[in-house]
Amino acid sequence: MQDKVTRIIAIRHGETAWNVDTRIQGQLDIPLNDVGRWQASRLGKAVADEGISAIYASDLIRAYETARAVADSTGCDIVTDTGLRERHFGAFEGFTWREIEERWPDESERWRKRDLSFAPEGGESLPVFYERCVGTAARLALAHVGQTIALVAHGGVMDCLYRAASRIDLQAPRSWQLGNASINRLLHTPEGFTLVGWSDTFHLDDAGLDESNDKVGSAA
Template structure:
């Protein structure tokens, strides 16, 4: 089977990203900056021979995907498996509010406890299982083709770990920026990383998804500079 090429894109910025407020499955739209980011992402990928675009059904990802669909002249397919992690009782709260109201749960979240799930939410194990199964299914349907997956920070984090064989509990040292372009390959043997966190099309920067590491101030959990050879994807 020929490899499937994948462009994975996190949604554009929302007001809740700016406020460090957990969105999870709550349906928050893009803000003005996010719409501008999505438009620039789409222009950057205008000449890519994309065969199919799949997006989370949450508005922020769905709207981001529509910009790409317009320049590609195709429709977007809704895919609930590309939704953000369900954060249950954390949703709608800022990092500071979670720390103050739910300190024990906040600690488990910050430590990336794989089995921890906020009340009504998903664990990291459940998120990984869902995202990997979804991405594998979609990639397997397009051997030898290029597809776009538009989702969320948690989805991008799982894909990066799957492609680099990193444990789900390992501290994060890679960027998960809004509207960044990430590239992977898939074969039946698994995912391979091609390029990550390309933001050359965004001249005003992008917000990293701190929710993935629980907003941890620990430098080991903070995103570091991505090497130029990885940032500059082909």
């Protein structure tokens, strides 16, 4: 069985200024702030001896900058994959949660209720996003059976991986954390994902802003 298992270290990017402002980033290219760069540095040191064979990252700069710290500590190259991007929030991107409530009250309510048929104008619905990022993670895992890989992505991607590994419905409220620069451990086999450990921030003296929200999902 061991030769059919891929060990996955799934990592959310470090903190950005927009995380602090609760501003929806989606697929806008927002860099890490000073705290985020410090978090990434600590993260890189924490996974240096994990036996990572490959690093895959979203091509958005906040994830790539975080992955760079992992690459520096492990000697692995970074391969970017757009399938690991955050959910596309369309018209919502660039606005705070409060601004979205004020500008689009009806759409905001559907978003908060995790309406599976809802997609912000120009953006993705939850099912489309879920299939994209979980499918990408499975594809990458199958390319490294018997190895350990790092996936560096976003809060929404982490949320989907947690749901896939825990068999939790997309509409269920979130009760788990999505800390910046957290280490999340999964296994992948031909049967799918299983959860090993979640939101490990032992490497941080002060955990980054948790952008999770039971009602609306992450925008990181």
